[in-house]
Amino acid sequence: MTLLNCKHSLIALASAALLAGCASNNPYENERNVNRTAVYGGIGAAAGAITGAAVSSKKDRTKGALIGAAVAGAAGAGYGYYVDRQEAELRRAMQGTGVEVQRDGDNLTLVMPGNVTFATDSATISGSFYGALNNLAQSFREYNQNTIDIVGHTDSTGAYQYNMDLSRRRAQSVASYLQGQGVDYSRMSVRGMGPDQPVASNADSYGRQQNRRVEINLRPMPGAYQ
Known part of the structure; x- marks a missing residue:
């Protein structure tokens, strides 16, 4: 598989994972008191990490995965998830x-x-x-x-x-x-x-x-x- 095809496959997998999380219709979900923010944010973050790594150069792949996780996780869990990641990055950078x-x-x-x-x-x-x-x-x-x-x-x-x-x-x-x-x-x-x-x-x-x-x-x- 070529690098380009690999990237496309990873992006497709990430998108599928995110959609799967958002499409849950489990009738017992309320009884389990599942935290939607955590679940969807986690799924989004995992999908975003894969996508971010796939579209980044080899040198920046790790950082691309982290930013991708923040963006996609925010889409699933809300702006607060995004700010969590940004705050951590700023505290590190301003130390x-x-x-x-x-x-x-x-x-x-x-x-x-x-x-x-x-x-x-x-x-x-x-x-x-x-x-x-x-x-x-x-x-x-x-x-x-x-x-x-x-x-x-x-x-x-x-x-x-x-x-x-x-x-x-x-x-x-x-x-x-x-x-x-x-x-x-x-x-x-x-x-x-x-x-x-x-x-x-x-x-x-x-x-x-x-x-x-x-x-x-x-x-x-x-x-x-x-």
Whole structure:
């Protein structure tokens, strides 16, 4: 069997497995209290893994299987399954970078401290942070079923309007860099909140440092795996 035929066979097998799971009419299913999310998500993930591996190059076959599992599993179990996989990938990719990954339901937020992202009073991304942004861009390209809301924040030091402008310019710098790394700009929105949404007190240097940040909010696209 040729490699092409093998790929086609694997894809057909994956599709059949997914359809078989969704077509169950077992009259005793309710009595067994089967968790449909787990069952269909698992079937979808297995099918997606086969498909992802089949359509990937040899070098990327393992990663293709993982992404395929996330996408097909989400189709069977809902967007939450997809976010589970994306969250795990982001936590791995952001380890040791200073970026915090937060989750609230199906929403993910990446908190990038200003002290590691930008120099003081600057909207130019620090050279040491490019590696982290490259990893983010790769993840956003692979997991592309959510919108990317980029929000800049400052502390309350200085003129209010200046801080509003600086926060927006910083958010725009992040968006522009991600776009340059192949992330679809139509998924992104950019805002500057200045000092209006502090997460700590501005009365001391530690609190002000926490308030100087850029947040990236990942939200499901309308109709994504509902």
